[in-house]
Amino acid sequence: MPILNDVRTAWRLGRRLLNARGNRRGLAKRLTTEQPLAPGRIEVAVYFADGPVNMYQVRQWYAPLAELAKTHPVAIVSRNPGTMLTLLDEAPVPAVYARQVVDLERFVDTQAPKLVLYVNQNARNFQMMRYGRMWHVFVNHGESDKMYMTTNQFKAYDYALIAGDAARDRLAEALWDYDLDGRAIAIGRPQADHFAGEPPYPADERTVVLYAPTWEGDRPAAAYGSIASHGTTIAERVLASPRHRLVYRPHPRSGVIDPGYRAAHERIVAAIAAANAADAGAHHVYDDGPGMGWQLADADVAITDISAMIYDRLAVGKPLIVTRPVSTEAEVDERGYLVAANWLRAEDAGDVVARVDAAAHDEDELAELRRWVTRYFGDTTPGVATARFHAAVDQLVARWHEVARHHGRR
Numbered sequence: 001m002p003i004l005n006d007v008r009t010a011w012r013l014g015r016r017l018l019n020a021r022g023n024r025r026g027l028a029k030r031l032t033t034e035q036p037l038a039p040g041r042i043e044v045a046v047y048f049a050d051g052p053v054n055m056y057q058v059r060q061w062y063a064p065l066a067e068l069a070k071t072h073p074v075a076i077v078s079r080n081p082g083t084m085l086t087l088l089d090e091a092p093v094p095a096v097y098a099r100q101v102v103d104l105e106r107f108v109d110t111q112a113p114k115l116v117l118y119v120n121q122n123a124r125n126f127q128m129m130r131y132g133r134m135w136h137v138f139v140n141h142g143e144s145d146k147m148y149m150t151t152n153q154f155k156a157y158d159y160a161l162i163a164g165d166a167a168r169d170r171l172a173e174a175l176w177d178y179d180l181d182g183r184a185i186a187i188g189r190p191q192a193d194h195f196a197g198e199p200p201y202p203a204d205e206r207t208v209v210l211y212a213p214t215w216e217g218d219r220p221a222a223a224y225g226s227i228a229s230h231g232t233t234i235a236e237r238v239l240a241s242p243r244h245r246l247v248y249r250p251h252p253r254s255g256v257i258d259p260g261y262r263a264a265h266e267r268i269v270a271a272i273a274a275a276n277a278a279d280a281g282a283h284h285v286y287d288d289g290p291g292m293g294w295q296l297a298d299a300d301v302a303i304t305d306i307s308a309m310i311y312d313r314l315a316v317g318k319p320l321i322v323t324r325p326v327s328t329e330a331e332v333d334e335r336g337y338l339v340a341a342n343w344l345r346a347e348d349a350g351d352v353v354a355r356v357d358a359a360a361h362d363e364d365e366l367a368e369l370r371r372w373v374t375r376y377f378g379d380t381t382p383g384v385a386t387a388r389f390h391a392a393v394d395q396l397v398a399r400w401h402e403v404a405r406h407h408g409r410r
Contacts, residue, residue, distance in 0.1 A: 063194035142308025188385030
């Protein structure tokens with residue numbers, strides 16, 4: 001077995017090396033056809049140092065960034081050739097390739113952005129944060145009660161744009177001597193203003209169940225993924241019901257570490273294909289597309305793991321079931337919404353259809369859900385979060401000009 005694992009590891013490393021070389025060659029050719037940015041054009045930069053597997057973190061910001069760019073010109077800075085190729089194909093704002101630090105320096109010198117937004121805690125963020133004449137702003141890639149949301153790394157940024165009261169209280173409890181009033185700005189969930197898209201199935205009598213699990217995690221404390229423990233049973237029961245439709249949207253990293261988790265995911269995908277082949281009117285969906293919107297907004301009931309998907313669904317205000325991690329080492333913070341969550345344990349997954357039907361019609365639970373929506377996101381009236389996001393950027397740009405004048409800079 002150790003020899004087999006070594007062979008698999010060597011094969012994966014070799015494949016990654018070949019992909020990286022191919023991406024570099026393809027990008028070099030592509031960049032010869034791209035027009036360079038005019039100097040001094042960009043006011044807001046989004047720094048993204050990750051590879052394509054984490055593109056979901058920046059994709060969810062596409063629509064808010066496109067709207068922001070109407071008043072504050074925006075560019076996404078990429079450090080990875082595969083990511084840059086993807087951004088050139090799909091990003092709604094300009095993308096800048098800065099593979100080496102010297103490229104980063106050139107971007108800072110020629111563009112002098114006033115704000116740099118960060119959607120994750122990649123260690124390479126610090127290569128951008130060395131520049132002091134701009135505001136470094138953490139915007140994250142989702143709201144949740146995961147341990148990731150209270151890291152002391154928040155202190156490394158000049159400011160953080162947070163969702164609402166729950167995030168503020170979470171940080172206040174976890175971080176010593178963090179200036180919440182001065183450095184944390186609540187904006188709600190601007191992505192929710194752009195949830196859109198047409199569902200790829202007809203409007204009929206079936207109850208639509210969104211199952212959106214997270215990945216297996218890279219450490220026991222973050223082992224929230226349910227595909228192997230709950231997921232195959234959830235899929236089996238929902239697919240067997242003629243009254244229900246399954247929309248399966250797994251985290252894009254599902255199975256990157258654990259082959260067993262990947263195998264369970266593949267069984268669900270195969271089961272969906274088989275169910276659709278057996279009943280052409282079922283229209284079950286395996287969704288691995290880049291866009292997120294209709295999945296959250298249209299589903300009658302959502303089943304998620306402990307992840308940002310809980311809070312994206314909360315912003316919609318519709319019924320939600322949360323899987324309980326089977327690992328006793330997984331950290332479950334029940335001081336927030338999770339204290340009131342409609343939990344689904346692995347041993348109860350066989351009853352998922354009945355649980356879905358109950359959640360879809362429980363008015364008391366929906367009223368409680370709306371209370372939590374307000375706590376996490378404030379006013380979720382369409383357009384309000386976008387206005388708060390723009391106001392935060394306006395505020396920070398104005399602050400930049402104030403400080404620049406103080407230091408004798410324009």
